Amino acid sequence: MADIALRPAQLRWAHRPPARPRLARASVYAVLTIVSACCLFPILWVVLTSLRTADSAFGRSFIPTLNQWTGIGYVHAFTQAGVGGGILNSLIVTGCTICCVLFVAVLGGYGFARFAFPARRALYLLMLSTLMVPVAAVLIPLFLELKTFHLLDSLPGLILIYTATSVPFAVVLMRGFFERTPGELADAARIDGAGEWAVFLRVMVPLVQPAILTLAVFQFLFSWNEFLLAETFLSSANKLTIQPRIYAIVGQYSTNWPLLCAALVIAMLPIVLLYVLIQRRFVAGLTAGALRG
């Protein structure tokens, strides 16, 4: 007698190789390729357009012919459109914002995580609730406030606002990291006679170094790409950071596509470079907000 009893219907399929996985696999690749192409194509087009002469930008050819390649768009972007100043201002603002946010948030996160002072929970929740406040709701009073302090149209004023709006999220992040660090190391340091500040600086801060780097990357991305606050609080042409500068260029040079595209490429280059250099840290910075928030 047979050890295995098969019904006739089962016998029919017994020799068939599974066709579905191969088709499924191919369609997965197809979908991902199409999506990737859609994502990359506009960027590729911008780079190509930035490297051709102004009149050939409207032509039918997608890839410029040999005599249409030129870097004149980039030259004009720097000499006429003030892109260099925009980049410099953005570097200043972003750099200072990162320093300030790291300083305040590491202190604050440690304070909220490690000290059980009264009203700790209430204060923390109060700060947490500001994460859902849209900037537009406080834009006008912030403008009036900066005006009172004579900080309108100044980079320090913008740095101050960027820091203040970024600190709540940064504190949440740092508090989470500090809570995960073991307390025994701090206790050991205290037994050895270290004061609270020494415990903080020598023991706890080095422990959360990866978190600090992650936060720095995240803050760079936010500050570099921020537009609304910069556009509102800066007005002089030489103070504009790169995003308002791009907006001004779009309005002023709307027909000079190579210049425009060159400016766009220059604006996105620092972030792309940062991504290429420290890809893992970059991704960790972005996902840290969502996964741990």
Next chain:
Amino acid sequence: MSIRVLPGPAQAEPQPAAAPSRSARRKTKRTFGPRFSRATGSTGGSDARARSMGYYFIFPTLALFAIFIAYPLVRSALISLTRWPGFGPSTFVGLANFRAMFSDPVFRTALLNTVVFCAVTTIIQTAIPLGLAALLNARIRYSAVFRVAIFLPALMSLVVSGALWALIYEPEFGILDQFLTTIGLHGLALSWLSNTATVLPAIIVVSLWQSCGFFTLIFYAAMQDVDQSLYEAAALDGATTVQQFRHVTVPMVRTITSVVVTLNLINGLKIFDIIYVMTGGGPNHASESLSTYLYSLAFGGQVAGAIPAIGYATAIGIVILIFAVVVVIGQMFISARRRAF
């Protein structure tokens, strides 16, 4: 036989509390006193002096919060109850600004656009990244290459993305219209950003293009944490790939999904950069959002003779805030209820 209870340790002489004098504390800085907390490891010291050091640490945070968030919020609420051109005295008008919104056609359009934009982008910017992440999570080669390609647009700022796509959407000369003309669909080569019917979908496409990579990455990271044995168990039970996705992947990333949904809702409500750069709210307010309307009322007074309506603009800001709060709290309730099952 009787039993006698000997005095136990409770009746022994109580030890003095381990709180040495202040001078002794200078030398031995640490005691494991009665306030040792195991909640987050040890707290900073056992005495109130060390506990209150916490205030020093959080002082900069709270100061910034008070000056640049709390105070402006309160002032915003106050200004929204006035009529004020931005200079000179302001007149208290109570809730007149909010009542005026109902009869303002531009506000109604902006509100509708914002709600539509928010709803559509939340759905597609959650579902599509979820699907893409699932595809990336399958055992395929070159997954890293695809991930980089899909993520690249997320590095662009909204200004750069908007400017880029404004060029693509350019009538006649933009590559979209040129491509449509080349393949013969000349009738479809519209003026995408000047057509009231197509402007909002066109902007939604840009938002999707820019944000897809970020959310895909988040979902991908979450899916990587899912235990492989769950999939194997489901496969043993006869589940197809699609069924595995529906019954294993989706429930396991539920928390992340609610985070993504919340992020999308908040971003959708406060959408400004893309619209401002691509259309400025036009044509004829067809792409106006609450934020762009607020901005044009307060800072965009280039219309001849127009006086900035600061009180009204601030009231719109309060409306955006209320929406955001309602959305976030509602989202929290819904996900809390679902987790209770």
